[in-house]
Amino acid sequence: MDTKRVVIIGAVALGPKAACRIKRLQPDWDVVMVDRDEFISYGGCGIPYYISGEVTDLSELMKTSFHMLRTPEFFRDAKGVHVRTRTEAVSIDRKAKAVRLRDLDTGKEEDLAYDTLVLATGSVPNRLPVPGADLPGVTAVTDLHAAKAVKDRIAQGGVDRAVIVGAGAIGCEMAEALTDLWGVEATVVEIADQVLPGALDPDFARMVQRHMEEHGVTFHCGETVQEIATSDGDHPLRVKTSARTLETDLVITAVGVRPNSRLAADAGLLVSLRGGILVNGKLQTSDPDIYAGGDCIEVLHRITGKPFYFPQGSLANRQGRIIGTNIAGGSAVFEGSVGSFVVKIFETTVAAAGLTLRAARKEGFDADHALVVQTDRAHFYPSRELMTLDLIFDRKTRRILGIQGIGKNGDAVVARIDTVAAMLPQKATIEDLSNVELAYSPPYASAMDILNAVANTAENILDGFNRTMDLEEFEKCFLSEPCDDVVCLDVRGPQDAAPFVARFGDRWINIPQETLDRRLEAVPQGKRLIVVCNTGVRSYQALLQLRKAGHEDAASLQGGIATLKDAGFIQIEGEDKGTP
Template sequence: MAQKVIVVGGVALGPKAACRCMRLAPDTEVTLFDENTLISYGGCGIPYFVGGDIANVKDLCSTPYHTLRDPEFFRDMKGFTVKTMTRVTAIDRQAKTVTARNLATGEEQTYPYDKLVLATGATPRKPDVPGADLGNVFTLTKLEAADAIRKQMEGSSVKSAVVVGGGFIGLEAAVAMADMWGCEVSVVEMMDQVLPGVLSKTLSMMAAHDLRSHNVSVYTSEKVVRMEGEGGKVTRVVTDKREIEAQLVIYSTGFLPNGELAKNAGLEVTSRGAIVVNEHMQTSDPDIYAGGDCCSIKNLITGKQGYLPLGSMANRQGRVIGTNLAGGNATFPGYVGTWAVKLFDKSFCGVGLTPEMARREGFDAVGVSVEQLDKAHFYPEKSMMSLELVAEKGTRRVLGMQGCCSDPDSLKARIDAVAGVLQYARPTVDDISNLEVSYAPPFAAAMDVVNAVANATDNVLCGRMKVITPEEFLELWKNRDNNNYFFIDARPQKAGDAVQAEHPDWHALSLEAIQTRWNEVPGDRPVAIICNTGLRGYDALLVLARHGITDVVQSMGGMQAVLKIGGSI
């Protein structure tokens, strides 16, 4: 008798697991249930549909060869049954059955299974404030909501919009509405930075500056307290600090895993409701698999259970489950947390832990950043890249890397190179310093930026230089009347002279000049050095050290980093 497999959930992991199983074991009877009409869509593409980059919503539900992935497609091309508008309401593990309700007719029916796959996804956090039920207040996870938002924008009725939440989807939505439709957009984030938990403070300031430079208002450390409206539609968002006019609101404040079905069946779930699985993607019942946004997965950096809802990970897990449904022994080791997001001029990408996250996890961590061109300096087409490496001080173990660049492909290549090493090893700073990456002038410098940031981290860990962030440098400069710092500009003399002419406390001592004029630097005052990217500043620091001047800090990334965070002297 053919094995019966039931799959609950039809967005990413569910169809992937079902298709993989049918390829390996075509005699399997697979039935997939989903409570929506549209299935197997690229949810991560929704903001780009809202922004007009994707013309038709059905493109998100289609194959690369433009065939719509509907129930008929899966029946005719993949060999399994899909039941849409059908909600699985209960699992009877003893009888090995599920109960499903047709949402159109209300009819309930019981279906037997040999193996069960839970791909129930996650639910966006709903706004719990007065006025949340007003019209034009959306969460941006379903295609139906995306279509409604797009129609509102096309109708030109939306002049101002508010995005609540400064995570991936929230910022992508803000960019989409401001860039394509010219809408006045405000982002409200209750944490003290955008992209909290994935970007360091400095890089988050770069992201916020990119948004503000394109007329997107960013309000951090701010909480929405209510929404007001007229005629049943939202007109204003009220925070604990201000009132913002809005004809449309998108709530994007995170997700909650849909683990209720599993919990009610007696399966193990975490305190936040995520389903616990082993490396084979089996739940506490070996005949029930689960994966995707409804699951808790091991973080390979911390060794702890974590939660990271990403479509890419759901697809990889779906293949593992499909293989095991067909009798295989595939495993999913866990995640290191590799991500990417494109804003306006800048893209951001990262893997692993930020310095702040690492310290919260108990690591004695340091973050060291550099600014370097992504290609050979003599090649005509090139972009300046910010790259930050996070390492544990004592062991020199690499814990993460994040970056910012106007060329998203260049940045992604560097992050992915380190991500691959992090996933299958415990690399040290020295390993990344010697990491072999491809080289030709149109692609990289001979000493690639990924090697350079490891070299800079080595210099910090070995005590060869003391570094501060660009925002810390600006704070020192702002309070120069009280802190006695001696500020050195090691850029070419002309650049430093221009600033010194306006600010007498600014000392233009180029790298060339400091070789002979080092004695102009007082030995009894702390020194702060800045240059253009950090390279000349380090050499200037070494010159001073040779002459016994060692109370010196260098601003990481130089003036390039200062400008990227929106700072000025």
């Protein structure tokens, strides 16, 4: 191929990946990256860990795995890529195939010709649309400048209280970062009725919120921020919500981001109603000589088949390689995403892939779910921890639609979610997951892995063997609106059940599962039975025994006492959630 010039606008994630890929495949080409910042090629997803102190120095986010600082000189000498920092792309002349650039230090403008152009313009943070959002001490932490300013201020002892607006992944990570190392009194305000809205179903969201509350984070969900103002009190800022007023030293806004597509739209490229630059499978825009990827585009959801916005550093890097391959003469395709995500919350990891139950039903699927609690290693291995998985599936086709997981051993949680994420684009069924082969050794898994177990549970639900009750229904019929005809049958041992029997009296009956066949006369007649155990394993066995004896109006509580406790539905002093 003839020598060409490729101009890349944006040098954080996708830009460097595309540039280096092009130079490896076409070393004689002229590749130029342009960015308006002086910091380039950094791991923005590491910002919360820099603020928390887990990453001690800001430069670590800009280094390679072999400890080289990714500066313009590094890209020039090691990669053969020219980088122009503090340079803004003002406009694109598609007819002349040139980009108008402005030097932000001198104000000088010039045109830079291109053969192929790459838009890696990323995203811009949504602005909190309230009075006072631009006051000093109110900031979105979306770049290294803001991260350094926030950490410096905290380190100087100027922050005792902080309000985080938004309980998405960034908001939760920032709340942890401020609380864990610095001891800042963190309060999160979220307009939705749960944390991580859209990413998790309500029960899992409650588990995350409760875990964070146990570490000192306060939440006000279902509230909107109406105003931020200065204060004459002990703290310089006052945040007024729809329900209260919060005095604070710092306000961090984490209300989402939107595609930075202005440059593309002004150049006449097709942009969606949500603002994402429209691309094909090869990541070409409506102009075949212009490519785009990363946070400025929308991607195809591999389950719904619809475009959605999913800004992720991992996607940007993969897309950068695809763009580089295609520009250099290859033919790579980006098929889309299943929306995999993971977030560390203190000692707990929560992860998901695919659709939530709510989203699946909204998309028209006949969706149901199976929830299982099981140890992530062999039950006898010392470092085992309980993991909770929730599998979402379509009742008609038995296709897997999504999965959510939470547990203390983060590597174990991520391994399971990643396995299902890889299967989702293949339209895998619950039978596929029931029989999926996983590497086994007691330090890493059970002989019947929790993934196999959750699929087996889904099979039992669909085939009519297991009738289940969700936490939400349990709360309504047993806790919030208790009915005399609803009784919990606790099939655990007497010691585990005793605190619940003492609290709920005749509404909570204890008959250990292994004695149930001999004590069927003690099971109340004419009552709706909720069968419970620690995690749902023994309650399912008891359900089969009850059905055989003619008790048809009985259901097994999904996840058992372990999930009830993790979600904060029931708290009994001195009672432990136990093991399977």
